[in-house]
Amino acid sequence: MEKNIALIPGDGIGPEIVREAVHVLDRVAESFRHTFHYEEVSMGGCAIDRYGSSLPDDMLAKAKAADAVLLGAVGGPKWDHVPKENRPERGLLRLRAGLGLYANIRPARIFPQLAPSSPLRSDIVRQGIDFVIVRELIGGVYFGEHRTEERDGQRVATDVMSYSEEEIRRIARSAFETAQKRSRRLCSVDKANVLDTSRLWRKTVEEVAQDYPDVTLSHMYVDNCAMQIVKNPAQFDVIVTENMFGDILSDEASMITGSIGMIPSASLGNGGRGLYEPIHGSAPDIAGQDKANPIGTILSAAMMLRYSLGMPKEADAVEQAVNTVLEKGCRCADIAAPGEAAISCQRTGALIAQEIKAN
Ligand code: NAD
Numbered sequence: 001m002e003k004n005i006a007l008i009p010g011d012g013i014g015p016e017i018v019r020e021a022v023h024v025l026d027r028v029a030e031s032f033r034h035t036f037h038y039e040e041v042s043m044g045g046c047a048i049d050r051y052g053s054s055l056p057d058d059m060l061a062k063a064k065a066a067d068a069v070l071l072g073a074v075g076g077p078k079w080d081h082v083p084k085e086n087r088p089e090r091g092l093l094r095l096r097a098g099l100g101l102y103a104n105i106r107p108a109r110i111f112p113q114l115a116p117s118s119p120l121r122s123d124i125v126r127q128g129i130d131f132v133i134v135r136e137l138i139g140g141v142y143f144g145e146h147r148t149e150e151r152d153g154q155r156v157a158t159d160v161m162s163y164s165e166e167e168i169r170r171i172a173r174s175a176f177e178t179a180q181k182r183s184r185r186l187c188s189v190d191k192a193n194v195l196d197t198s199r200l201w202r203k204t205v206e207e208v209a210q211d212y213p214d215v216t217l218s219h220m221y222v223d224n225c226a227m228q229i230v231k232n233p234a235q236f237d238v239i240v241t242e243n244m245f246g247d248i249l250s251d252e253a254s255m256i257t258g259s260i261g262m263i264p265s266a267s268l269g270n271g272g273r274g275l276y277e278p279i280h281g282s283a284p285d286i287a288g289q290d291k292a293n294p295i296g297t298i299l300s301a302a303m304m305l306r307y308s309l310g311m312p313k314e315a316d317a318v319e320q321a322v323n324t325v326l327e328k329g330c331r332c333a334d335i336a337a338p339g340e341a342a343i344s345c346q347r348t349g350a351l352i353a354q355e356i357k358a359n
Pocket of ligand 1: 073292
């Protein structure tokens with residue numbers, strides 16, 4: 001097959017980790033006889049420096065023209081004082097909206113080799129952590145009206161949270177379909193005891209459930225869910241929730257799996273187009289030092305192969321290669337045990353690429 005991939009290295013450690021993911025993809029192409037064409041897209045702080053905009057129109061057009069987009073990370077202290085309309089993160093929000101990506105899929109899975117890195121008690125970790133959070137990505141309070149005004153001599157800030165039935169229905173469908181590919185258990189998370197948006201959320205998810213009789217649906221309040229994720233994560237298979245709740249719960253879920261550097265994500269819209277990125281930021285504190293863990297980005301590339309490029313065997317091969325390298329005891333600095341020798345970002349990428357095999 002021949003596929004076009006847009007690469008957004010971004011800022012900080014972004015270029016280092018994307019480079020390693022490309023080495024792995026090149027090895028996939030070689031082993032499975034595919035051709036990948038890469039198109040580099042400038043987004044984030046680097047695009048502000050070069051073009052004065054965190055995502056120039058022609059860069060968004062390049063991303064839209066590709067079969068899939070692989071992103072490192074954007075942002076850093078250098079751009080913290082840029083006006084909010086043009087912050088590096090704005091480029092990311094524009095990209096998600098421009099590509100119509102409404103579903104964010106984030107696996108929370110612990111590699112057994114890394115179980116000691118989890119901050120949870122070992123008896124909890126031993127029961128297994130393997131669930132997926134499906135988060136609504138382009139609605140809710142992050143996309144509502146924001147304003148700060150002067151009222152009765154003091155500043156008052158307002159952020160509007162709203163959801164339409166259709167916005168809820170399409171993310172619910174993605175979640176039910178995700179659950180159908182796993183253990184067919186879906187937990188919908190809301191705050192229906194307080195919020196109108198949550199009451200509509202719950203009602204709509206229940207309506208959509210009629211079309212998926214093979215999936216068992218349950219509901220949980222978001223505050224309880226935050227507790228259950230640390231108390232008994234093994235109970236979850238697929239969680240679906242709105243944008244802000246998903247943002248917070250998915251960070252919590254990633255933390256319990258050990259390292260932020262290991263976790264991939266996919267953001268999907270209609271028609272299979274997707275944006276794939278590790279969940280961490282640009283890690284300015286270790287940028288340019290060849291210390292970053294590229295595995296989150298490499299596993300994001302595996303999700304890209306599976307969800308957007310129609311290459312499930314190739315995705316399995318990448319995930320298997322990561323597993324083998326961890327099995328052999330190779331560890332980047334963030335996942336090395338105290339006193340254990342750590343390998344560099346480049347070495348990690350090279351070892352994983354070497355292990356790619358077409359079966
Ligand atoms: P961060 O995720 O960049 O870093 C948090 C900590 O985790 C740091 O100590 C960092 O060194 C470490 N870390 C992160 N990724 C790592 C990796 N792959 N390997 C090893 N260690 C890793 O979060 P932050 O410091 O809050 O944010 C830094 C910048 O990134 C900010 O400008 C923020 O806005 C931006 N950001 C971007 C995205 C994105 O591009 N999607 C997401 C979150 C934050």
